[in-house]
Structures are given as C-alpha cells and as structure tokens.
Amino acid sequence: MRNIRLVIAYDGTAYQGFQKQPHGSTVQSELEKALEKFLREPVRIIGASRTDAGVHAVAQVVNFETGKSMPVARIKASLNGILPPDIKASRVEEADPDFHARRDATAREYEYYIWNADFQNVFRRDYAYHVPEKLDRKAMAEAVGFIEGTHDFKAFCVAESAVKGCVRTVYSAVLKDEGDHLLTVYIKANSFVHQMVRSIIGTVVEVGLGKRDPGSIMELLENRDRSSVGKTAPARGLFLTKIEYRRTC
Amino acid sequence: MRNIRLVIAYDGTAYQGFQKQPHGSTVQSELEKALEKFLREPVRIIGASRTDAGVHAVAQVVNFETGKSMPVARIKASLNGILPPDIKASRVEEADPDFHARRDATAREYEYYIWNADFQNVFRRDYAYHVPEKLDRKAMAEAVGFIEGTHDFKAFCVAESAVKGCVRTVYSAVLKDEGDHLLTVYIKANSFVHQMVRSIIGTVVEVGLGKRDPGSIMELLENRDRSSVGKTAPARGLFLTKIEYRRTC
Numbered sequence: 001m002r003n004i005r006l007v008i009a010y011d012g013t014a015y016q017g018f019q020k021q022p023h024g025s026t027v028q029s030e031l032e033k034a035l036e037k038f039l040r041e042p043v044r045i046i047g048a049s050r051t052d053a054g055v056h057a058v059a060q061v062v063n064f065e066t067g068k069s070m071p072v073a074r075i076k077a078s079l080n081g082i083l084p085p086d087i088k089a090s091r092v093e094e095a096d097p098d099f100h101a102r103r104d105a106t107a108r109e110y111e112y113y114i115w116n117a118d119f120q121n122v123f124r125r126d127y128a129y130h131v132p133e134k135l136d137r138k139a140m141a142e143a144v145g146f147i148e149g150t151h152d153f154k155a156f157c158v159a160e161s162a163v164k165g166c167v168r169t170v171y172s173a174v175l176k177d178e179g180d181h182l183l184t185v186y187i188k189a190n191s192f193v194h195q196m197v198r199s200i201i202g203t204v205v206e207v208g209l210g211k212r213d214p215g216s217i218m219e220l221l222e223n224r225d226r227s228s229v230g231k232t233a234p235a236r237g238l239f240l241t242k243i244e245y246r247r248t249c
Numbered sequence: 250m251r252n253i254r255l256v257i258a259y260d261g262t263a264y265q266g267f268q269k270q271p272h273g274s275t276v277q278s279e280l281e282k283a284l285e286k287f288l289r290e291p292v293r294i295i296g297a298s299r300t301d302a303g304v305h306a307v308a309q310v311v312n313f314e315t316g317k318s319m320p321v322a323r324i325k326a327s328l329n330g331i332l333p334p335d336i337k338a339s340r341v342e343e344a345d346p347d348f349h350a351r352r353d354a355t356a357r358e359y360e361y362y363i364w365n366a367d368f369q370n371v372f373r374r375d376y377a378y379h380v381p382e383k384l385d386r387k388a389m390a391e392a393v394g395f396i397e398g399t400h401d402f403k404a405f406c407v408a409e410s411a412v413k414g415c416v417r418t419v420y421s422a423v424l425k426d427e428g429d430h431l432l433t434v435y436i437k438a439n440s441f442v443h444q445m446v447r448s449i450i451g452t453v454v455e456v457g458l459g460k461r462d463p464g465s466i467m468e469l470l471e472n473r474d475r476s477s478v479g480k481t482a483p484a485r486g487l488f489l490t491k492i493e494y495r496r497t498c
Contacts, residue, residue, distance in 0.1 A: 119339050123305075
C-alpha cells in the first residue's frame with residue numbers, strides 16, 4: 001500500500017468540524033467521498049488535528065493509504081476538481097509507509113483573530129470574533145503570556161481525554177496588535193485539549209474587558225477549575241495554520 | 250439641511266454593484282433603505298465611486314443630506330444595526346454643507362488580487378482572480394508600470410463617458426509579489442473609466458501567460474483599440490480601498 005500525505009485548507013463555516021459524524025457534512029467525509037469517487041476504493045483519512053465545527057484550516061495535514069498507482073499530481077488535480085470550493089488540497093505527496101498525520105505530529109499552531117471595533121468587518125464576518133467594546137490590549141497580552149510552558153489545562157478543556165489527561169506544553173503564546181482594529185493570538189503547542197484555544201481566548205477577552213485580572217489565567221492553570229473559566233470564544237475566529245513533524249516526509 | 254459623510258465597507262459578492270438599478274439589490278439601495286427606516290425621510294446617497302457588480306470596497310465614501318438632528322454616533326449605530334452583514338459603515342461624520350462625495354474626490358485607489366497556484370485559495374474564492382497557470386511576474390510588473398501617467402484609456406473602457414472622454418491620470422500602478430502565490434496590483438488615479446482596472450488586469454494576465462509582450466499595454470494606450478485588449482478580469486478580485494479629498498471634511 002502507498003501512503004499519501006496531503007496539506008489541506010478549508011473554510012470551516014459550513015462544516016460540522018473535521019471528523020466524520022453520524023449526521024452532517026464534515027471535512028473528513030468530504031475528503032473521503034471525493035477520493036473514493038476517482039480512486040474507486042474505500043478511503044480512510046487520518047487528520048493531524050480534529051478541528052471543531054466552524055473552525056478553519058490553512059494547512060491541516062492528513063494521510064491515507066491506497067492500493068492504486070495514480071501519480072500524486074493526478075490525485076491532486078482530480079481531488080481539487082471534485083472537492084467543494086471551501087476545501088482544497090495545496091499539496092499531495094508520497095509519504096513514508098509508516099507516516100501517521102496525527103501520531104507523528106510534534107507541534108500544532110493556531111491563530112485566533114479578534115476584530116475590535118464598534119462596526120463589524122464585512123470581510124471577516126466568518127473569520128473573526130467581533131468584540132465591539134474597548135479592550136485593554138496590554139492586559140490581554142500579559143494574560144496570553146501566562147499560557148506558555150507545561151501546564152494542566154483542565155480548566156480550559158471541554159472534554160478530558162481519558163488517555164492523555166490535560167497536561168500540554170505551549171511553546172509560544174503571543175497576542176499581536178495588528179493595528180486597524182485587528183488582534184491576533186498565535187499559539188503553538190505539542191498538542192491541544194478540546195476547545196483549549198477558544199476557552200483561553202474567551203477568558204483573555206474578559207481580561208480585556210476588565211472583568212478579570214491577567215493573573216486569573218495563572219490561577220486557572222493552578223486550580224484547574226473549569227467553572228471559573230471565561231465563555232468559550234466563537235469557532236469562526238480560529239485557524240489551524242501549521243502542523244510540524246520531526247522529519248520531512 | 251445637514252450633510253453627512255460615511256465611510257463604507259462592503260463585500261460586493263451578493264450585489265448588482267454600487268449604483269441603484271431597476272432590478273436587483275445594490276449597495277446604494279441597501280444604504281438608502283436602511284437610513285430611511287430610522288430617519289423616516291427620503292434619503293439620496295451620493296457615492297464617490299460606482300463600483301460594478303461583484304466588486305468590493307474597503308473604504309467607499311458616500312454622503313447624504315438630512316433634515317433630522319440625530320447625532321452621528323446614533324446614526325452609525327442604527328445604520329449598522331439594520332444593514333446586512335456584508336455592508337457596514339466604519340465612519341459617520343458631519344461634512345461641510347457643500348461636500349459632494351464624488352465631485353470632490355481628487356483620487357481613487359484600487360487593489361486587484363490574483364491568486365496564482367494550481368489550487369484555489371478557499372479563503373479568497375470570492376476575493377481574488379484564480380489563475381492556475383504559471384505567470385511571468387517580471388513581465389507583468391513591467392506591463393503594469395506602463396499604465397502610470399496621463400493617457401487616453403479608450404482601449405480599457407467598456408462605456409465611454411460622453412462628457413469626460415477616456416483621458417485619465419494614473420498616479421501610481423504597481424504589481425507586488427506578496428509571496429505564497431499572491432499577486433496584488435495597486436492603482437491610484439484621479440478617476441477611472443468604466444471597467445478600467447479589470448480591463449488592464451485581463452491584459453496584464455495575458456502578458457504573464459506569455460500571450461503578449463509587456464509593451465502591448467503601451468501600444469493599446471497609443472492606438473486606443475478596444476478590440477485588441479485582453480479579456481476583462483473577474484470583478485471578485487477588485488477592491489476599492491481609498492478615496493482622497495483635497496480637504497479633510
């Protein structure tokens with residue numbers, strides 16, 4: 001069997017998330033359906049990150065095995081020809097036989113966009129969290145900084161993994177003031193607990209609104225109290241931007 | 250009568266252009282309808298630039314007169330509350346009584362986005378011209394440069410204005426390679442003839458594809474032959490980004 005690695009971009013607005021569900025359209029099901037159509041064999045997609053409903057991806061990595069000999073350039077052209085306009089593959093290549101998009105990933109990067117103005121940005125209405133109230137950006141940047149390092153993210157986790165628990169290592173967490181009403185939070189970690197970024201952003205926005213101190217993020221990492229966390233920020237502001245692997249495959 | 254000046258952003262995808270039409274929804278008609286709803290008087294919007302169907306605006310400038318005394322902050326909040334999600338006002342302010350958004354404009358700036366990759370960019374599918382073939386970016390940049398200066402743009406004009414003819418002054422025209430498959434053309438002129446930017450881009454893309462020489466742009470400016478011009482580029486790649494006025498009003 002050949003092992004094929006793809007880099008995928010998707011606008012998550014119309015999907016029930018990445019992972020296949022009993023009901024509703026997902027990115028995984030669209031990919032499998034499109035590949036099966038021209039490979040004419042059952043396809044099982046493995047994704048590096050299971051993004052939630054409404055979350056976007058600039059560079060999700062997935063892989064699948066195939067018994068067919070079709071060249072990767074033709075797989076790419078056929079796949080993009082069949083996929084809907086909101087899911088496309090930017091790269092399709094041969095991978096090592098044992099490459100596993102999720103298990104082999106050593107780091108994931110996400111970006112979260114906040115549009116902070118008294119009017120909505122028409123071009124970001126599906127791609128940012130609109131916060132009309134004035135935000136204390138300095139306090140928010142301080143709060144985001146506390147996320148860096150190895151912590152138990154139980155307070156910021158919707159559904160705890162029975163196997164891995166909630167301890168994760170955040171390599172970097174930075175809030176950048178992009179000017180012109182736009183704030184971006186960049187977070188890179190070995191992996192993320194369920195809804196971790198959106199829980200963090202919700203809490204950080206409450207810091208920006210003056211409803212809590214920047215240090216309350218630190219307290220939540222210590223007391224791991226999910227009930228004291230901020231409201232989960234909307235999915236539409238979140239973008240999966242990069243998956244890292246130890247080796248290039 | 251008070252004269253109110255607004256800066257408007259819109260995603261043009263769903264509209265039959267800026268200017269009111271007998272049929273179909275336009276940005277002007279949406280603005281007038283929304284303002285009339287809470288000002289409870291007939292409103293006539295004057296726009297700086299009559300963008301075509303599908304063209305976007307980051308900062309269109311418009312004005313209207315009103316007999317009502319409602320403060321501008323309340324006009325802004327009420328208007329944005331009623332407008333659809335793809336049209337919003339970023340600024341609303343009092344203008345000089347004789348301010349006229351179109352007549353007083355001294356320069357207009359447009360940006361045109363070309364996505365040049367063998368796959369579509371899912372996030373720019375309504376906001377860029379997708380050209381999958383390899384483009385000669387150096388030749389395109391040279392071609393764009395010929396546009397600068399005062400010329401008769403008859404070859405690049407769909408419908409000639411009986412009053413003003415086709416002579417316009419382009420203050421600057423630059424193609425920037427933004428990396429990662431994105432090309433942007435920035436054009437600033439005193440004003441533009443109908444479909445001028447899209448006609449230029451269509452011709453410049455043919456230069457990029459090797460179908461004509463960069464110098465053919467110069468020839469078209471000299472021979473003013475509309476039949477030799479390139480195919481008009483799609484509206485979705487075009488953004489009105491700035492209107493300039495002599496005085497700040």
